[in-house]
Amino acid sequence: xxxxxxxxxxxxxxxxxxxxxxxxxxxxxxxxxxxxxxxxxxxxxxxxxxxxxxxxxxxxxxxxxxxxxxxxxxxxxxxxxxxxxxxxxxxxxxxxxxxxxxxxxxxxxxxxxxxxxxxxxxxxxxxxxxxxxxxxxxxxxxxxxxxxxxxxxxxxxxxxxxxxxxxxxxxxxxxxxxxxxxxxxxxxxxxxxxxxxxxxxxxxxxxxxxxxxxxxxxxxxxxxxxxxxxxxxxxxxxxxxxxxxxxxxxxxxxxxxxxxxxxxxxxxxxxxxxxxxxxxxxxxxxxxxxxxxxxxxxxxxxxxxxxxxxxxxxxxxxxxxxxxxxxxxxxxxxxxxxxxxxxxxxxxxxxxxxxxxxxxxxxxxxxxxxxxxxxxxxxxxxxxxxxxxxxxxxxxxxxxxxxxxxxxxxxxxxxxx
Amino acid sequence: xxxxxxxxxxxxxxxxxxxxxxxxxxxxxxxxxxxxxxxxxxxxxxxxxxxxxxxxxxxxxxxxxxxxxxxxxxxxxxxxxxxxxxxxxxxxxxxxxxxxxxxxxxxxxxxxxxxxxxxxxxxxxxxxxxxxxxxxxxxxxxxxxxxxxxxxxxxxxxxxxxxxxxxxxxxxxxxxxxxxxxxxxxxxxxxxxxxxxxxxxxxxxxxxxxxxxxxxxxxxxxxxxxxxxxxxxxxxxxxxxxxxxxxxxxxxxxxxxxxxxxxxxxxxxxxxxxxxxxxxxxxxxxxxxxxxxxxxxxxxxxxx
Numbered sequence: 252x253x254x255x256x257x258x259x260x261x262x263x264x265x266x267x268x269x270x271x272x273x274x275x276x277x278x279x280x281x282x283x284x285x286x287x288x289x290x291x292x293x294x295x296x297x298x299x300x301x302x303x304x305x306x307x308x309x310x311x312x313x314x315x316x317x318x319x320x321x322x323x324x325x326x327x328x329x330x331x332x333x334x335x336x337x338x339x340x341x342x343x344x345x346x347x348x349x350x351x352x353x354x355x356x357x358x359x360x361x362x363x364x365x366x367x368x369x370x371x372x373x374x375x376x377x378x379x380x381x382x383x384x385x386x387x388x389x390x391x392x393x394x395x396x397x398x399x400x401x402x403x404x405x406x407x408x409x410x411x412x413x414x415x416x417x418x419x420x421x422x423x424x425x426x427x428x429x430x431x432x433x434x435x436x437x438x439x440x441x442x443x444x445x446x447x448x449x450x451x452x453x454x455x456x457x458x459x460x461x462x463x464x465x466x467x468x469x470x471x472x473x474x475x476x477x478x479x480x481x482x483x484x485x486x487x488x489x490x491x492x493x494x495x496x497x498x499x500x501x502x503x504x505x506x507x508x509x510x511x512x513x514x515x516x517x518x519x520x521x522x523x524x525x526x527x528x529x530x531x532x533x534x535x536x537x538x539x540x541x542x543x544x545x546x547x548x549x550x551x552x553x554x555x556x557x558x559x560x561x562x563x564x565x566x567x568x569x570x571x572x573x574x575x576x577x578x579x580x581x582x583x584x585x586x587x588x589x590x591x592x593x594x595x596x597x598x599x600x601x602x603x604x605x606x607x608x609x610x611x612x613x614x615x616x617x618x619x620x621x622x623x624x625x626x627x628x629x630x631x632x633x634x635x636x637x638x639x640x641x642x643x644x645x646x647x648x649x650x651x652x653x654x655x656x657x658x659x660x661x662x663x664x665x666x667x668x
Numbered sequence: 669x670x671x672x673x674x675x676x677x678x679x680x681x682x683x684x685x686x687x688x689x690x691x692x693x694x695x696x697x698x699x700x701x702x703x704x705x706x707x708x709x710x711x712x713x714x715x716x717x718x719x720x721x722x723x724x725x726x727x728x729x730x731x732x733x734x735x736x737x738x739x740x741x742x743x744x745x746x747x748x749x750x751x752x753x754x755x756x757x758x759x760x761x762x763x764x765x766x767x768x769x770x771x772x773x774x775x776x777x778x779x780x781x782x783x784x785x786x787x788x789x790x791x792x793x794x795x796x797x798x799x800x801x802x803x804x805x806x807x808x809x810x811x812x813x814x815x816x817x818x819x820x821x822x823x824x825x826x827x828x829x830x831x832x833x834x835x836x837x838x839x840x841x842x843x844x845x846x847x848x849x850x851x852x853x854x855x856x857x858x859x860x861x862x863x864x865x866x867x868x869x870x871x872x873x874x875x876x877x878x879x880x881x882x883x884x885x886x887x888x889x890x891x892x893x894x895x896x897x898x899x900x901x902x903x904x905x906x907x908x909x910x911x912x913x914x915x916x917x918x919x920x921x922x923x924x925x926x927x928x929x930x931x932x933x934x935x936x937x938x939x940x941x942x943x944x945x946x947x948x949x950x951x952x953x954x955x956x957x958x959x960x961x962x963x964x965x966x967x968x969x970x971x972x
Contacts, residue, residue, distance in 0.1 A: 319929070323929075341935065350711075434912065435908060436910055491819070492822025493822030493823075495794070620933070632932055633931065633934055640912065640913065640914070646824070646914070
């Protein structure tokens, strides 16, 4: 082929390509969920595009740890995508207050979500909702069924049974009783403190009382979970101080540990990695028959860039996210991220079913530090990571940790001053 | 008066470099210094003078974190000065020995870590030292020293020193190369003259070579100082932005990053972040000035 012909061919394809995209509206989604890239590309986006010809969607995630910083810079520079994946509470509220996120209160699809589901993406007075809720994650413990079978252990219901099981596993020595490390700190707070804590502070009752200033972090209900966490150190693997989050995941999926303090988001990864049967149990209560509380944390939502030139197309997409179709695709492709919509979403994964069944037996709450309380300096969430890790390592007493957190909170939060 | 004419070609040749440098270095630097004097109230930027610095040094929450980071940074620097630079000089002295075979191979091998990315270094060492998968416990076990192993990166008392030594491992090639180059420039005649006077071997190093390479050591010290007080990458890749355990590896760079860009639920505060960056700039400026006016001017230089 002569150069001219190649040139003509190239020109023709360029014209064709521009011709096609001239009619299409292109939407870009900002997200921290780079793990979900294939799910979006292969399932969600094709389903949406089939139903809405003329709108093309691109999923453009960035690394989770950098997401907030990257997104803020992009929004300030005006180069952010049309659709923005929303972190719960203050991170998104700040974006809304700064005029980066559009008010979506009038969106039709919003009718499919309960007030609790929307609470993470509303202004403090609840007058405006700025993100469409996508999913929540539930905390609990995932265990190795084979290991429990070998050792003849029952699933623990109460705290006494829980520690008895850990003792038995430790005694036997084949398995590390519990896979968790303190190197990355957040597991200690998220999968430790906020996992077992709601049973002590009675879920929403304690959480709202803390926000209102009626309870303090030095109260028994808030210190007792630290006292329990302090006992965990004995049951973690050798050198857990330097064990990272991926280390813990690998230790458990390789079958070297019996129990994994978990969030339901682990389900997909664990299903792919582990070749033994897994089960899940909810955070143990103090005495048998006590009412149980679980952390059913509103974690992820989707909002619209207020500066988006494609607002109509973006609203079409967000509206579609309120449908049963989206809820079904999302919940089943990502077992462990449970739909927040009021649609009845059947799930196939047994582990996910186990987690979601607790919603019927226990009272749901969200992580204690997320709403309002982590607004100031020192940041209560970050301090809780530090305190939980220190308590597990035995370097700070539960009482001291509670006092330190309370002092920090009281230094800026009016209801606690 | 021919000499007073403006030499336009100099201006033209300097302009591109000056413009680029101004755009990417000088302007951001001064803008950061300016940003430190503002704060954000109700979505708008308000001038508050030195208030941010008052908070940084006066509020116990902030000043505690700041002094902790500063001391950690000093310790990081001390380790580099006590370990990296002497080892670098020693390696250079050995390498410049005329009878050493495979000198080029050793030189490249020692220098290679310097050109690796921080991310690779951070993750590689994290894996090597991991109590679970790492080869460090196994190697210590093989020589019967298993009892010496500890999860170093997870212990408050060891983590910073461990990371400083990792950084030393990475960068020891730089002082080695600079000193090596300085040693090569020492003329043979000087050494031969010393030999005739009976100064050979180790005493030739201490009495002739070392005084001649002192200016290079000075430059290396100041490079180490600036590099260490700007450090961030290694700590961030190995321990994350919270610089655990319990902030024991928190240096000014990570403290600034956390404040400026925010972390997890903590929202970024560019103004306090700039205040910390300004403090870092001040510390480095003072350090460099002490060196330039206190030490550099007193060093004796020899011309051959």
